Amino acid sequence: MASVMGLLEERETAARVRVEELQAEADRILAELGVAEAVLERRAIARAELAEALATGDDVADPPRLEVRDPAPAAHVVKAPSPGRR
Template structure:
């Protein structure tokens, strides 16, 4: 007869396997979404370019072709409003936290105005500062988002798993004598 503890361990192991499978699937879907967004952007640009080319070939007597709405700007954060649940763009030169969806922006701002001394902020501390219940599910959600920000260059992480401002921002702020406040306002 199997012990109760053994049965619970088997169920927990099965649940862990399922969680990992879902994480892999979520990463795959996010990658597919990113690729689909690139295709959509390219097609919108092609349509706009064709409209401009056709409009320039017509006589001045013909009414101008209505301009197609400009697709997403090249530099995110300039006139682009991020959508909740959107893909986190790679941090590039001239980009501000305004290019991020609100949830991600808040994480970056909290890390940047976190405790000094280079120790960084843990996912648990971030969850608490975000006003979330400090339970494993919420902490893991925050950790996942912070790791995504690290992968995209918005933050850096210590080997101990604490999150810190990325080095160029932190160094630039120290150079001009600024405290670690949020970049781009709040």
């Protein structure tokens, strides 16, 4: 006849195996979810880019140019002589 402690150990082992199986399945599903989310994001970006391009009617060969402004003139800094230096 099996001891009560032995029966509890068997049940604990079976529960541990089930947890490990479920953890492995969860890891697999999370990895697959990450790939699916990346695909969804790329497709959403592609659709938004296409909609923007069609709405503006810009020629692809002539992309919009950024306006570049001259930077502000640099301030002229005059250093006072430090004590002990001439």
